Every structure is written in structure tokens, then in C-alpha cells.
Amino acid sequence: MNSRREFIKTTATGALILGSQTSLGLAAILDQKAQHAEAAKSKVVVARDPALHGPAGQLDDKRVIDLLDRAIAAYTGRDHPVEAWKRIVPIGKVIGLKTNGLGGKGISTHLALVLAIAERLQQAGVKPGEILVWDRNARDLEACGLTINTDPSRIRCFGSDVSGFEDQPISWGSASVKFSKILTRECDMVIGLPILKDHNLSGVTFSMKNMYGVVQRPFELHAGGCNPGVADLNRIPVVRDKVRFTIGDAMSSVYEGGPGFHPEHLWQPNALIVGEDRVAVDHTAWQIIERKRAEVGVPTLEAAGRSPLYIATAADAEHNLGFNDPKRINLMEV
Secondary structure (H helix, E strand, C coil): CCCCHHHHHHHHHHHHHHHCCCCHHHHHHHHHHHHHHCCCCCEEEECCCCCCCCCCCEECCHHHHHHHHHHHHHHCCCCCCHHHCCCCCCCCCCEEECCCCCCCHHHHHCHHHHHHHHHHHCCCCCHHHEEEEECCCHHHHHHHHCECCCCCCCEEEHHHHHHHCCCEEEECCCCEEEEEEEEHHHHEEECCCCCCCCECCEEECCCCCHHHEEECCHHHHCHHCCCHHHHHHCCCCHHHHHEEEEEEEEEEECCCCCCCCCCHHCCCEEEEEEEECCHHHHHHHHHHHHHHHHCCCCCCCCCCCCCCCCHHHCCCCCCCCCCCCCCHHEECCC
């Protein structure tokens, strides 16, 4: 899995190659330049399936795994699911799947998505005991339809209420937090599985805001509409370096009244939002919510006084967590 620094390195190497291969035709040179320009962008994939939900509103599990395969294939450029996953996760390491069940059963990470990811990880060579599904506590995990399990020979599932938190806080900017030992001691890599929601303070809660579920006292980071709290938390090295991929659950969402469940504001985008760049992922999620709000005649988040300013903060030179400029985002809709 390439980091953004590796992308930049690839671009620089490509420039040297272009300089030396003067015999290339102009069309070939221009094509290579275009490819390198795309490589310097952050890729975000939005995969959709309008038929994802059945007539009664239930998810079709087979369509969920097919949608996941399509999203991962588009992101990695590998059609075979097993080969695609091998490009994302290290084998022989503990992979954490950080869900979000704060909103309750009506608006939490869907069980079908968690099971689909766990199945593909095992097919790619990750052992069951190396998969750890986790969240703040048992209540949040149960809201996702999950069952607590600490057996190391099976897929584990438990919260920070079981593992506990580190004794000493770690600080960066406005954030001084005690992290869950699941993040600091158990997981080698974390894949974020947030659920797309409106938020009454931060405007949008998705990839970066999902990290509030890995600290002991997240309410201390909510000042200023969670800005710069979200950006500062994600800038702390243990979060920045371990949480390396997002498979965002936008199969159901609330466009108003979040982060809790408000059925009158529920809608079904029937999508997954996938990427490594947490800022680009959140910017993409924000635009999806804004389009829905415009469609139903709800004011923009800026007009409502809760624009997700933390996204731009996370992209600034001080935080350098990713891109929020659409010109720097390679958005693929499949």
C-alpha cells in the first residue's frame, strides 16, 4: 500500500525517466506526465449499488460483499479480491477494524460490511486471531450487531472497556488524550469503518471523527465544533501511522440531527467510500451530505453554523494529513 510520500517519490523518479527518454513520441510523453500527475493525487473511491437494500429496507449481504470487492478492485487496480487485499494489509500482523456504534442500532457500522471485510482478510492470508473488531465499549459493538469475543484463536471483538486505556496521556496541539490499549498495544494496522453521519457540532462525522472512539475522554475535544480537536488527534503519531485505511460505510446515513439516530432524516446512499487519505475521504463524505441536504431543502452546514472546519485544518501545512482540494483528489465513482 503506497503512502503519499511514496507517490511523491514515484513522481520525482518519473520526471528523471522522462528527461532521459528523449526518443519517446510526444503522445507517449504526455501520457506519462498525465499518469504521474494522477499519482501525486489522493485516490478516493465511491462505489454505489442502488439495489443494496431490499424492499423491506434490509441489506442484501451478497450485494454488500460484491460492492466491497468493486470498491477495493477500483482502489488497488486488482480485479481478484484476494490479490487486491494483499496490496492493502500486511500479512502476519494484527489488523484492527474500528467500527462506530455510537448512534445505536439505527445508524451504526453495518454487520454485513464487517463480516465481508473479515472474510476477505482471511482469504488474503490474515489469520482469524489477527483480526480484531473494536470500538469504545460493548454497547457500541452490540449496536453494530457484533458479539463480544476474546478468544485469540478466533476473530476477536471487544471494546476499550475490556482493554483499558494507557496511564499517561499523549499530546499534540489541543489534544491531550489517553489512548485505548487496543490501538497502542494490540493493533499493527487499523482500518476505519465509520458510518456517514451529520453531526450537531462538527457538521460531519466520518473517517477522522471516528478516532474520538479510541480515547478515554473524547468530550474534551469538542470545543470549536471539534476544530482543531479532530485534526490534532489524528496528527498524533499513533493515530496517523496506524490508522492507514478507511472503508467508510455510507450504505445508510443521516443528513440532519446526527450523530444520533433520527429516522426522519435517514437516507440510503447505498455506497462505500474508500481511501488512504483520511482528509480526502472526509471531504468527499462532506460533499455527499451537502448534496443530500440541498436535495431535501435543508440549509448548508455553513449556513447552519457547523461547517466541518476541521477538514481544512487537517489539510494545512502544520497537520499535513492529506488533501482537501478537489484538484488534488482523484475521485473514482464506480
